Amino acid sequence: MKSILNYNKIIWIFILLLIFTGIFTYLQLPKREIPEINVNVSSISTVYPGATPQEVERTIINPLEEELLNTEGIDEITSASTTGFGTVTATLSGGENPETTNAKIRQAVSDVSRSFPEEVQAPNVNTDMTMSAVASYHLYSNERTDLYDLRQELEEWKAELTKTSGVDSVLIKGLPDQKVAVSLDNDQLKDLQISPSSVIRSLSEELGPSPIGTEQRDGIIHQLIFEKYSDIEELENLFVGNNSAGEPVTLADIGSIEITNQEVEDLITYKEQAALSVTVLTEEGVNISALQEELTDKINVLSEELPDEIQVDQFYTQSTIIDEVFSNLITSFAISFLAVIIIMVLGLPLSSAILVALSIPISILIGLIPLPYVGVDLNQISVIGMIIAIGILVDDAIVVNDNIQRRFQLGDGPMEGTIRGVKEVGKSIITSTLMIIFSFLPLTFLSGTNGDFIRALPSVLIFTVLASTIIALTFIPTIQYARKKRKKKSQKAKSGLLGGMFDRLERTYADKVLPKTTKKPLITSLIGLVICALLATLAIRIPFEFFPAADRPEVTITVENPQGTTIEETEEKLQELTDYLEDSDDTITETAVYSGSGLPNLFSSGLQRSGENTGQVLVRVDRDQTSASDFIEEWEEPLRREFPDSEIFLETIVSGPPPSPPVQIQIQGPEIETLIAEAKEAKDRLSELEGAEIATLNAETQPFTEYNADRSLLAENNIPINQVTSQLQLANIGVPLGTFDNGVNRLPIEVIVDDGVENGVALSVLNVVSQQTNPSGPPETLSLDEIITTDSTERIGVIPHLDGDRTITVEAYPEEGMESTFNQQSTEVVSEIKNNLPEGYTLVESGESDARSEFFVEVTKLFVIVLFLIYLTIAIQFNSLLMPLLITGTVFLAVTGAIVGLFVSGEPLSFLAVLGIVSLSGIVVRNSVILVEFIEQNRERYSSNVEAVIEAGRARIRPIVLTSLTSIAALAPIIYTGDVLFKPLAVSIVSGLAFSTVLTLLLVPSFYLILSKK
DSSP, X not given: OHHHHHTHHHHHHHHHHHHHHHHHHXXXXXXXXXXXXXXXXXXXEEEOTTOOHHHHIIIIIHHHHHHHXXXXXXXXXXXXXXXXXEEEEEEEOTTSOHHHHXXXXXXXXXXXXXXXXXXXXXXXXXXXXXXXXXXXXEEEESOHHHHHTTHHHHHHHHHHHHTSTTEEEEEEESOOOEEEEEEEEHHHHHHHTOOXXXXXXXXXXXXXXXXXXXXXXXXXXXXXXXXXXXXXXXXTTOEEEEOTTSOEEEHHHHXXXXXXXXXXXXXXXXTTEEEEEEEEEEOTTOOHHHHHHHHHHHHHHHHHTSOTTOEEEEEEEHHHHHHHHHHHHHHHHHHHHHHHHHHHHHHSOHHHHHHHHHHHHHXXXXXXXXXXXXXXXXXXXXXXXXXXXXXXXXXXHHHHXXXXXXXXXXXXXXXXXXXXXXHHHHHHHHHHHHHHHHHHGGGGGOOHHHHHHHTHHHHHHHXXXXXHHHHHHHHHHHHHHHHHHHOSSOOOOOOOTTHHHHHHHHHHIIIIIHHHHTTSHXXXXXXXXXXXXXXXXXXXXXXXXXSOBOSXXXXXXXXXXXXXXXXXXXXXXXXXXXXXXXXXXXXXXXEEEEEEXXXXXXXXXXXXXXXXXXXXXXXXXOTTTOOHHHHXXXXXXXXXXXXXXXXXEEEXXXXXXXXXXXXXXXXXXXXXXXXXXXXXXXXXXXXXXXXXXXXXXXXXXXXXXXXEEOHHHHHHTTOOHHHHHHHHHXXXXXXXXXXXXXXXXXXXXXXXXXXXXXXXXXXXXXXXXXXXXXXTSSOOEEEHHHHEEEEEEEEXXXXXXXXTEEEEEEEEEEOTXXXXXXXXXXXXXXXXXXXXXXXXXXXXXXXXXXXXXXXXXXXXXXXXXHHHHHHHHHXXXXXXXXXXXXXXXXXXXXXXXXXXXXXXXXXXXXXXXXXXXXXXXXXXXXXXXXXXXXXXXXXXXXXXXXXHHHHHHHHHHHHXXXXXXXXXXXXXXXXXXXXXXXXXXXXXXXXXXXXHHHHHHHHHHHHHHHHHTO
C-alpha cells in the first residue's frame, strides 16, 4: 500500500487508460434485445414425393435414425414421417464440440442417403439454427402472380443484402420454387403408341453426362464433346420413339416442356393483399442497430426498382425493439445512479460522496473490458446486471473511504491513516468480493437455453465487482491520501446532510438496542429464527411463472386444421378468423396471415410441425388500449368456440427462452394403432380435468384413398405391380428425373402424364399393356379401373419418433388461474395412464412442470455450492469452523425477506426471482463479515465480548446501513418502472437485503455472543 500511495499518479494514469479502454469497448460491443441463445440442434429434412407416412418411415427415417443413434455427441433424436416428407431433429450433447458432431451428422446422412430410392430428393442438413432475424419486410400486391414475376428482382435482393457485412442469409417465404415440368398428353401417347417409359428413357439419356475423353492430333490434345440439348426449347425436338407407321416422334408431338412453379408452401396475406416475406438473418455477434441502418439504405434503393404495383413495408425490425428496451433500461440506470448518489450525499460528506460516486462509472467501464472475450454483448440482461451492480459497487468504496476518514479523525497522519484504514478493512473487502463472485459464478454454469439467456448477468456483475474492489483499494486511498496531504491543518470532520440522524442512529443502536438484545442473546436468537421460519412458509402461497410475457404488441395465433385440409382452404379459414377479429376488436392495429409453414422466426412462436393444414396469424394490438396478455385472455376461448374444427393457440413473446407446454406426456410403443388409441384416451382424460382448457395430440388420423389391385387379373396378364404403380405415379405426382442444369439454372425436372384430372387420378383413361402374347392381334390393353378398386379409410397422417421409437405426444393446457388445481390433478391422471399402459408401451413425462423440477434441482445444487464456497472463504478468513455458520446464517434471513417481498408485492416466483435469491447469498454476508471482523478486532481492545460487540456495532452501523441503502436504491426504480422480467428479481433482492440488514444488526451480535462462549 505504501508503494501505491507514493506512486499515486502512476495509479491514476493506469486507471485513466482502463477508462478509455472501457469506453472504446462500449462503443464496439454489439447491442441486441436479448442474448444470443445457442440452440445445439441439427435438422435433416428429406422429400419423398407421393410416399405415405409409413413408406417415409421405413425408407428414410428408420435408416437415418439407426445411423444417427450410433453417432457420438447426440443427446436426443426426434423425427416425423408425413406424406411425402420426413424430418429428423438431433439435439446435441452439451459437453461435445458442436462442429465435430455436426460433421459426423453430415457424413452419416450422406452415407445413408446412398441407399434411398431414386425418387427421394437429396436430404437437406441444417446445422446452423442460431441465426436471428434483424429485419423482415413484406412485398405485397393485389395479384399474387405479380409477386411471382419478381423472381429475378428477389434474386438481386438476396445477392445485394447478403453482401452486407453481418448478414448471414436472406429467407424468402411465399415464393414457390421452380421446376422443369414435362407434361405428356395421355391421348397422344395412345394414338402414337408411345410409352411414357420410352420418353423418360430418352430424357434421362439426353440430360445425363456423356464424357467421351480426348484425342491427340498434330501433337495437341483435343477434348471430345458430344453436343446435347441444353435449352428447354431444344428439348422439344428430342426424339422419343416411332409411331405405328415408323415415323419419328418428338417430345413436342406428345406433350410440352416448360419451367413452372412447384407446389406453393406458403400463402401470405398482408393488408388484405397477397404478399411475400423477406427476412434478413444475421451472423453471430453483430451490432444490430448499426446493421439496420445499412439495411434500410439498401432496401430503399432496391424498392425503387420494383414495379409500381408492388409495395414494400417493414414488418419487423429488431433495432426498434432494441432502441425501446435500451431507452427504458438507460432511464432506469440513470434513476438508479441518481438514487445512489442521493443516498451517499445524505450519509457522507459531499467530497466523500463525490469520490465514492466516481467509483460507479469507473468500475462499470473497466468491467466492460473483458465482456467481448467471454461472448457477452450489450442486451437487456447485461444492462440489468449493471443496474444491480450499481448498489454493490459503492459498498467497497464506502467502507474504505469511511474507515480512512475514521483513522484521520483519530489523529493519524496521511500515510499512516490511509494505510491503517485500508489494512483494517482490506481483508474483509477481499473476502466479501470473493463471496460476491462465488455467489454469481455458479450461475454461469446453468445449462441449456436458460443458462445461455442469463449468463450475461453474472458475467457483468463479476467483472464490475472485481473492478470496484480494485478501485476501492487503489483509487480511493490515493485520492484521500493526496487530499489529506494538501490540508495544512486539521479540520473538523464533516458529515452528510443527514449526518445528525446517522449519529443518533449510532447512539440508539449502540447504547439502547444492542444492550437489550445482547443481554439475553439466546432468547433474541430464538425469537428471530422462529419469526423467520414462520414467514418462510409464505413461499407456498407465491405463484410460479418461469418467464413472464413481454410487454410487446404482437400476438401469434397458431391454427392447425384437420389433416387433409388443402393450403387454399387453410388460407380461407385463417382469413375468416382474421376478419372475425378485426370486426370485433378495435384495439387491433395490424394483421398478417401466413398459411402453410407459418411465420418466419421473429416472435418466438414458429410451428413445430407444418403442412398445408397449418398456419399462423400475427396480430398487433394498440398497447395504449390493451396488452397482448389481455388480448389473449379475451379472445382465445371465443376463437375456439367460433372455429371448433381447428386447434387454436394464442401466445405472445415471453421475456426469455420459449416456454414448454404445462403438461406434456410422450407415449412410446411399437404398434401405431395402439399408440393412437392410448394417446387419444390420455388426451380425453386430461381435457376433462377441472381447470383444463385444451389438450392436443401431435399425430391425428386423416382421410386416405386406398387402391386395391385385382392380383388375379394382374397374374393372368403377367403385369408386374410396379407397372401399375408407375402409371399412378406418372399421372398424379410425376416422376423426378434429377436436375436440369444448363450452367445457368439448376432446376428439378419431372415427367407427368396429363390424364385430364388436375387433382387426382383418372383410372378409366390410364392403361397398362398385358404381357401375355395374343396370337390373334396386338397385346390386350387394360384400363386401371378394370384392375383397381378404391376404398376410403382413415389412417395416421404423421408418425413421430423419439430416439428411434414411435412416440405420440399429448400436451395439455390449464385455464388462466387454474394452474395449481390442474397440475395437481394431471399428475394423478398421468400416473394412472402410465400404470395402465399395455405391455411394451411406456410413458415419458416432460413439459413445463418437468422443466421446472429440473431447474429447481439445478439451482439447488448451485445454491449449495455457493454456500459451501462462502463458508470456506469465511472459515479461511477467521480460521474457525463455527464463525462461518454464524455469517452464512444471514443467507436464511435474506431468503426469508425475499419470500416476504414477493408475497407482499404479488410478484411470481420466476426464473429471475430464484436467481435473485441465489445472488443474495454473496451480497448479504458482506455486512456480517465486516461486523464480525470489527468484533474480532475489538476483543483485543475491550475487556468483555459484550463491549466489543457494542462498539463494533457503533463503528459499523453507518457503512452497513449506507451500503444496504445504496443497493436498495439502485434496484428500487426497476420495481416501479422496470420490465416485467426484472421486477421479481429486483423485489427479491431489495426485500431480502432490507430484511437481512435489519435482522443482521439485531441477531448477528447475539449469535456471536452464543458462539463465543463455546
